[in-house]
Amino acid sequence: MHAVRAPRRFPTAGPQRLSKVHAKEKLMKKSVGVFVSVLAAGSLALGGCGGGSSSADESGESETITVPTGQGEVEVPKDVKRIVAINGAAADTAAALGRKPVAVAGMVATGSDGLYPWEQDLLGDVADDSLVDGQSFEVNVENVAELEPDVILAAPWNVTDESVYKQLSAVAPVVTPDSDAANPDWDDTAKAVGTALGKDKEVDELIxxxxxxxxxxxxxxxxxxxxxxxxxxxxxxxxxxxxxxxxxxxxxxxxxxxxxxxxxxxxxxxxxxxxxxxxxxxxxxxxxxxxxxxxxxxxxxxxxxxxxxxxxxxxxxxxxxxxxxxxxxxxxxxxxxxxxxxxx
Known part of the structure; x- marks a missing residue:
């Protein structure tokens, strides 16, 4: 596996979530931070990429949620437990909806724990500077995989290389905004998170x-x-x-x-x-x-x-x-x- 560089000009704060600290939580089994292209998803657990058929329990009710993303529909398991966010805005929204990620890519900011001021109470100690390289802004697929996520919340700039998209989506379903824009509107990002977490009503109210x-x-x-x-x-x-x-x-x-x-x-x-x-x-x-x-x-x-x-x-x-x-x-x-x- 390898990482992908996110091209950038204007030094937007989104991709610059470089962190100074590692998350305190790593693996459950081991004891467990400019603008810029589009990401999609799939899951080994679901046996393929997003857009495939969803699984169902004996009652016939679907065990997954279909989430429209920038690269088509993705099947996300209901009631995901382990959320990993390499997009800070998505992490904020997940936490605001009561589903705090186990890790979020950190950043360089005034806070000492790799979080923006509005994230201090929402995200606590989950900033992890190993998920995105602090100088190149490259996604470290191996470190994301180590966290054993049930779903990965990402921004379009996180993956500009199809091979990295495939690697991430082999780890867990990858959710990005349902938008063709390199820097999607904030409410598109929020809606994608709300849908993935089964909280459409709650996210609409928040927006x-x-x-x-x-x-x-x-x-x-x-x-x-x-x-x-x-x-x-x-x-x-x-x-x-x-x-x-x-x-x-x-x-x-x-x-x-x-x-x-x-x-x-x-x-x-x-x-x-x-x-x-x-x-x-x-x-x-x-x-x-x-x-x-x-x-x-x-x-x-x-x-x-x-x-x-x-x-x-x-x-x-x-x-x-x-x-x-x-x-x-x-x-x-x-x-x-x-x-x-x-x-x-």
Whole structure:
């Protein structure tokens, strides 16, 4: 077995779930962390890939749940016990639905245990930096298999190589969002998890509550119809990142924030005047990135800067909107400081 590299440009927080720590739980038998392609599933226990016939008990009732994914229908056993998540947003949602994973790929963040702030209470001590390589973002199939999962929750970027998909789906059914997008909408990710866990009603309620909460905040602040841009300066250029959840507030995407342009358009610093949105969110990876923006003569004349509605963000903020889940969006709405910017 081998791993797969996830291509990336904009340093989105989703694939960057690099962790500093190992999960305390490994195997039950042994005593037991930019944007980017599509994953599918199957299971040795089910005798084949997803989309095959499901097994049934003597009463004729199916023992599996059919889950639509990015690569077709996958059969997931009912009442799975061991959930392994290599996608943090899916892990958040599973835990919020009362089904905490036994392990989740960790990340580099401000917390000491490889979890984002909104995951601290939800996921506890299950961050495992051995599931995804911290430098290459490659999935370690062997380490995933060691955990003996009943189901694997993943993002499209986790598998860009069909051979790795086949290896993972030989371990357990692999569930990804039912979407062709490299970076699917947050609610598509949540719905896939809810269906796989037999909690469609509960996940729909969670999604609707999240939408209502952010819409209510947007209405109170009067931001409907205003524009946003999310950028990351790197190597002398400016990349645009996915921030579609901001539209729940009633905001509209500014220039270069379309699905086709996000992560594909690199803006030269000479064209900084194209950063003309009402709200500008900037994720510099280091001091050089921040300096690249602030030292540009055009920066001080940008509408958002003039209006004091430009915000330098950290990885937590970027992950909350770029690799979003209901839990991350609740944190964004109540604890990230975004309300102070949207008031401007």
């Amino acid at each position: 609707e509550k999240t939408k209502r909460d952010l819409e209510s905040t947007g209405d109170e602040l009067g931001v409907t119809g205003k524009t946003y841009q999310l950028i990351s300066p790197q190597k002398g250029e400016i990349f645009f990142g996915n921030a579609k959840p901001l539209e729940l507030y009633g905001l509209k995407p500014g220039k270069h924030q379309t699905a086709d342009e996000v992560n594909n358009v690199a803006l030269s610093t000479e064209k900084m005047n194209e950063l003309d949105a009402d709200y500008l969110f900037i994720w510099p990876l280091d001091d050089d990135g921040k300096k690249l923006i602030e030292d540009n003569p055009a920066y001080k004349d940008l509408p958002a800067v003039q209006n004091d509605s430009a915000m330098f963000i950290d990885e937590n903020f970027a992950a909350a909107i770029n690799a979003a889940s209901p839990a991350s969006l609740e944190w964004l709405n109540t604890q990230s400081g975004i309300e102070d910017i949207l008031k401007k």
